[in-house]
Amino acid sequence: MGRSIYPKIAQELRKEIRSGAHPFQSLLPTEEQLCERFGCSHAAVRRALQELAATGYVQPRQGRGVTVIWRPERDETAGYATGGLETFPEICAARGLEPKTKLLVFEHLQADEQVLPESGFAEGTPLVHMRRLRIADGIPVAVEDTFTSEREIPGITEEIALGGTYAYIEGTLGIEILTSRRTFSMVRADAEDARLLALPAGSYIAQVESHTFCSTGAQFEVILSRQIPEFFSARVVVTRPRH
């Protein structure tokens, strides 16, 4: 790391866009101008622009230029479980809420169809199951069931479960979390969730199912997060390839 130029280009342009130097619907400098400015080649600039396009900042058009499509939104407090790979405390911080977590269940078990159907874990994989109640400003907002593969992530304890598993995985173990596949839906709260979230039984709540992969390419975690309607939100950029 450090020798890489394109993240710097992307970051700098992103900052300029967010600061208003390149307003919504305006054109960025041409690729050639950016090459000169950053003293690098076509390819490096394009790599940076590609990243900005994928994250919804710009839209390039052949023969015309690169248009800025980002604009400030009333609610930059990105949704839970989206956009990046935010953790509960990060989301709360972004929204100005005080996060708290209660650990309700901490147990060891093995992957099988009964515990978690279609999980993607090989039969018999040793797992840690945690159920955590997420509380924001004193209001219970989500019940999360996390299943973590002990093969990939050994040594999780109850303390770590409370202190933040991602900090442990990335900080202590040095394993990078790279890709997550998520499914959003609405489900009815069961009796237990309703009790924990102080909702009438049978209420509709948002469910976020995440399958997360670390840098080795192994699936190391499956999360089922059930959130109260007021808390749930997610922001996504969809791009369609051009062929």
Place this chain on the structure above:
Amino acid sequence: MGRSIYPKIAQELRKEIRSGAHPFQSLLPTEEQLCERFGCSHAAVRRALQELAATGYVQPRQGRGVTVIWRPERDETAGYATGGLETFPEICAARGLEPKTKLLVFEHLQADEQVLPESGFAEGTPLVHMRRLRIADGIPVAVEDTFTSEREIPGITEEIALGGTYAYIEGTLGIEILTSRRTFSMVRADAEDARLLALPAGSYIAQVESHTFCSTGAQFEVILSRQIPEFFSARVVVTRPRH
């Protein structure tokens, strides 16, 4: 177009992955082998792999190889308003439902803060506003308010509104739809929505807000889609850049 090699590489590998030729958690052939196989350079292969990584098919790792992380899911009927840029009839087709649309409102107006706050349209932009009720297998599943810029998309009629605006925009006008920014949330149904969707007033429903950009980089459409809980679902792949 047509001379491009990387989409072919991506498509072929995608097909092989989906067919099981490269199973979940296995390694793909090395980049060098792929270069030989497709008779092209490093860069072209990497471009293809990049696309597969962004869509959750593979995860490359420096020094190790490219791991397959895609696996068949019980529900490949991708969610509404996600993943690609699917239209209502497409989603219904994928789920084996019979789509029907009722046009409730069709009117011309101008963008201003009262009509649609924070819309991203410049004040005074001429718009077409359509309200459509989406029905699947006889069940009303969504109420959609669509605001389309007449500056970008001229000549929308009530017939087109019923027959599919995307078909008109892409087919007839030849304008490509490339990027869409979407926000998912849960909101309470107002009296009108509740009536149309046959729900008790005040029920929670899913809301999808889309801001869509065409190939010129202009925002040409804003959609507010409010969906019954049973219909809503969305699938997303989130990747975190490595720097």
Place this chain on the structure above:
DNA sequence: GAGTGGTCTAGACCACATG
């Protein structure tokens, strides 16, 4: 140390948009 992915340069050519 050998093999793998990650980044970059330099240069070429093509496709498209605009005047």
Place this chain on the structure above:
DNA sequence: ATGTGGTCTAGACCACTCC
């Protein structure tokens, strides 16, 4: 016709993994 983004080659070097 000119200028823009889009793709590709050829080759280099680096960072990382694994034996």
